Amino acid sequence: MGTESATPVYLRIAISIPLRKSFDYCLPDDWQSPPPRPGSRIKVTFGNKSVIGVLLYIHHEKPAYKLRAIGEVLDYQPLIDPHLLELLNWAADYYCHAIGEVFATALPARLRQGMSANKSPVYRWTAVIDTGEQQAKLANAPKQQALYQFISSSKDGRQEFELNANFVNWRAPLKALEQKNLLSQNDVSNKPSDFHYQAPDYRLNPAQQKALDTLIDNSGHFMTLLLHGVTGSGKTEVYLQSSLHMLQQGRQVLILVPEIGLTPQLVASFQSRFATTIAVLHSGLNDRERLDAWLSARDGTAKIIIGTRSAVFVPLQAPGLIIIDEEHDSSFKQMEGFRYSARDVAIKRASLLNIPVLLGSATPSLESFSNVHAGKSTLLHLPDRTGEASHPDIFRLDLRGHKLTGGLLPHSLKTIKEEIDHGGQVLIFLNRRGYAPAMVCDSCGWIAECHHCDIRMTVHRRDARLRCHVCSHEIPLPDSCPDCGSNQLIKLGYGTEKLEDVLQEKFPDAGVIRIDRDSTRRKDAFQKIIQSVRSGEKKILIGTQMLAKGHHFPQVGTVIIVDADNGLYGLDFRAQEHMAQLITQVAGRAGREHRHGKVYIQTWHPDHPFFEALQSQPYYDFCHKLLKEREVTGMPPYSYLALLRVESNQMTQTESFINQATQALKELAPPQLEILGPAIAPLERKAGYFRMQLLLKSAHRAELRRILSQWIALMDNMKSAKKVRWSVDIDPYNLY
Numbered sequence: 001m002g003t004e005s006a007t008p009v010y011l012r013i014a015i016s017i018p019l020r021k022s023f024d025y026c027l028p029d030d031w032q033s034p035p036p037r038p039g040s041r042i043k044v045t046f047g048n049k050s051v052i053g054v055l056l057y058i059h060h061e062k063p064a065y066k067l068r069a070i071g072e073v074l075d076y077q078p079l080i081d082p083h084l085l086e087l088l089n090w091a092a093d094y095y096c097h098a099i100g101e102v103f104a105t106a107l108p109a110r111l112r113q114g115m116s117a118n119k120s121p122v123y124r125w126t127a128v129i130d131t132g133e134q135q136a137k138l139a140n141a142p143k144q145q146a147l148y149q150f151i152s153s154s155k156d157g158r159q160e161f162e163l164n165a166n167f168v169n170w171r172a173p174l175k176a177l178e179q180k181n182l183l184s185q186n187d188v189s190n191k192p193s194d195f196h197y198q199a200p201d202y203r204l205n206p207a208q209q210k211a212l213d214t215l216i217d218n219s220g221h222f223m224t225l226l227l228h229g230v231t232g233s234g235k236t237e238v239y240l241q242s243s244l245h246m247l248q249q250g251r252q253v254l255i256l257v258p259e260i261g262l263t264p265q266l267v268a269s270f271q272s273r274f275a276t277t278i279a280v281l282h283s284g285l286n287d288r289e290r291l292d293a294w295l296s297a298r299d300g301t302a303k304i305i306i307g308t309r310s311a312v313f314v315p316l317q318a319p320g321l322i323i324i325d326e327e328h329d330s331s332f333k334q335m336e337g338f339r340y341s342a343r344d345v346a347i348k349r350a351s352l353l354n355i356p357v358l359l360g361s362a363t364p365s366l367e368s369f370s371n372v373h374a375g376k377s378t379l380l381h382l383p384d385r386t387g388e389a390s391h392p393d394i395f396r397l398d399l400r401g402h403k404l405t406g407g408l409l410p411h412s413l414k415t416i417k418e419e420i421d422h423g424g425q426v427l428i429f430l431n432r433r434g435y436a437p438a439m440v441c442d443s444c445g446w447i448a449e450c451h452h453c454d455i456r457m458t459v460h461r462r463d464a465r466l467r468c469h470v471c472s473h474e475i476p477l478p479d480s481c482p483d484c485g486s487n488q489l490i491k492l493g494y495g496t497e498k499l500e501d502v503l504q505e506k507f508p509d510a511g512v513i514r515i516d517r518d519s520t521r522r523k524d525a526f527q528k529i530i531q532s533v534r535s536g537e538k539k540i541l542i543g544t545q546m547l548a549k550g551h552h553f554p555q556v557g558t559v560i561i562v563d564a565d566n567g568l569y570g571l572d573f574r575a576q577e578h579m580a581q582l583i584t585q586v587a588g589r590a591g592r593e594h595r596h597g598k599v600y601i602q603t604w605h606p607d608h609p610f611f612e613a614l615q616s617q618p619y620y621d622f623c624h625k626l627l628k629e630r631e632v633t634g635m636p637p638y639s640y641l642a643l644l645r646v647e648s649n650q651m652t653q654t655e656s657f658i659n660q661a662t663q664a665l666k667e668l669a670p671p672q673l674e675i676l677g678p679a680i681a682p683l684e685r686k687a688g689y690f691r692m693q694l695l696l697k698s699a700h701r702a703e704l705r706r707i708l709s710q711w712i713a714l715m716d717n718m719k720s721a722k723k724v725r726w727s728v729d730i731d732p733y734n735l736y
């Protein structure tokens with residue numbers, strides 16, 4: 001292309017830096033081949049560093065600045081297909097985020113580092129026709145024999161995931177079999193994995209069938225379907241059978257889940273139903289595993305892909321359906337850096353691909369319900385639990401005027417005893433981990449506060465630490481007051497650790513287990529806990545919101561919600577929605593298979609209309625009411641929000657930037673755009689930074705987007721911006 005007659009070629013490249021810009025490069029003078037294709041990785045010099053960028057597009061308009069030539073082209077075939085390129089561009093634009101960082105979210109680390117897009121081998125072993133003599137050699141080796149029999153029982157042989165599912169230690173016997181020349185090994189990493197569908201031994205109920213039929217009837221085009229069904233109503237079954245339909249059409253299914261660690265059952269259900277390789281993408285993978293899973297989705301060898309938030313950006317070779325399980329869950333929203341909503345991106349992606357997207361939840365978000373009202377989404381309702389389980393009864397317990405034990409009312413203790421005496425399990429929900437939420441000195445009034453945040457530190461007695469739950473700063477638990485030296489230190493309030501101690505003492509034979517971030521930190525800890533609950537070994541379960549995520553505990557007959565009030569008067573405009581979801585989800589755990597479940601809500605405000613409404617009407621109607629309130633207050637989904645957050649280590653800097661930014665916005669914005677603030681953030685100081693915020697609210701998304709892009713460009717160029725950290729959160733999940 002170095003000849004003068006050819007049209008000049010300029011390459012627009014995304015580079016992973018926090019700037020809302022992409023950069024032009026040219027081809028080297030001696031370039032002979034056609035230019036690289038968009039979506040390929042290219043080495044370029046940026047500043048004085050060699051970095052890896054992604055080619056966005058090629059154009060012919062000479063830029064004003066002097067161009068550098070590209071370096072090595074890393075991908076012969078573009079790594080990112082045109083559809084995914086379009087999606088990533090859309091996301092960068094919609095969320096007003098640096099395009100290079102958007103690409104960095106989408107690419108596995110190894111690809112960002114420039115390694116080749118090649119998969120590790122995946123071995124499949126097949127039995128070699130053997131002589132009787134060799135078979136005889138196995139007579140004294142039962143492990144080898146069992147393994148050999150398992151492998152030879154399938155004429156196509158077996159691969160790693162099947163061996164893992166059936167044997168604990170199979171590598172050593174496998175090696176022995178290989179040495180005896182009884183097995184042959186092939187790399188099947190590039191072979192599309194086939195699947196063997198194992199039908200369940202029941203039929204879909206009419207509601208499930210209707211949901212499935214609706215999805216299948218609409219499987220060839222974009223459509224948003226909201227699958228609303230209480231826990232245990234058979235949503236997973238609908239996911240499984242709609243996936244079957246897609247696989248039969250040669251299509252892939254992408255399933256997004258809030259947290260893999262908390263949803264091992266979903267992965268296991270897909271695994272056992274389809275007996276196929278499933279690409280699982282989550283933060284627990286090492287870089288190699290992540291790359292392999294990503295590449296299997298991209299080349300289509302994996303037909304089922306299950307992943308957390310960022311998996312919404314995984315390349316797909318033949319996408320047919322996107323499923324979002326627990327669609328209301330806040331972990332689909334990235335709260336830092338590139339602040340996107342995986343649910344919203346998934347819907348956009350489905351529309352670009354012209355395929356259906358299925359959102360499932362026992363407690364759909366208000367956004368999703370309002371989409372149903374607006375006709376943008378189709379509601380599929382599973383009203384009943386499968387089998388004989390019935391809906392639980394909900395009771396309110398008045399906290400006023402009673403002596404509490406570890407936060408529990410005498411009546412709650414009584415119901416715990418009754419449930420255990422009946423052979424059932426009790427689930428106690430307390431969304432506060434640690435031992436006590438505060439430590440104070442009884443002599444001088446000193447309160448343990450974080451040095452970096454405006455917040456009290458939580459007592460963790462098991463580890464003998466005081467911890468800040470905002471910035472993770474921690475110190476050893478003091479045994480005397482740092483101010484006055486007194487040893488009269490009081491641990492105020494109660495958290496899950498304390499509740500565990502109290503209940504252990506009250507019910508020494510019941511088996512008490514605590515389920516929170518602290519008790520499940522170690523690998524597989526969560527799985528082990530779930531097992532001990534399912535086996536019935538533990539009768540009393542204490543847990544935080546982790547427990548509210550899609551688990552079946554069929555022996556739980558009673559649920560106690562220790563403190564439901566923070567949902568009533570929370571700062572957050574979603575507080576009531578969240579509390580309603582939590583109560584409904586937790587209540588969904590109750591109801592033994594053949595007995596009526598009971599849910600007890602302890603509250604200081606038993607007469608609050610919130611409880612009245614939640615108790616007397618189905619979740620759907622309840623949400624309808626909440627939506628009315630949002631409409632009156634003009635909050636989402638009846639308006640669109642953007643939140644500017646500013647922080648710096650000096651309040652004066654934070655203030656001066658946000659004032660300037662507000663001024664600039666006022667000059668730009670039409671009068672109907674609401675500007676709220678600037679205001680000091682609810683948590684004024686966090687991890688040593690002083691914080692302020694400004695809220696933008698508009699009834700029109702397009703208008704808000706137009707203003708935002710102009711405004712952000714202005715802020716990018718403000719001098720005072722250099723001294724602060726600032727971000728704009730589009731469709732923020734919370735306002736702090």
Ligand code: ADP
Pocket residue numbers: 202203204205208229230231232233234235236237238386387
């Ligand atoms: P959800 O995902 O809504 O919580 P699941 O799909 O996991 O519910 O179903 C709950 C339980 O009911 C599972 O054990 C499942 O095997 C069983 N199940 C699902 N559909 C049916 C059905 N049509 N008939 C009988 N049992 C069913």
Ligand code: ZN
Pocket residue numbers: 441442443444445446481482483484485486
């Ligand atoms: Zn003191």
Ligand code: ZN
Pocket residue numbers: 450451452453468469470471472473687
């Ligand atoms: Zn802190």
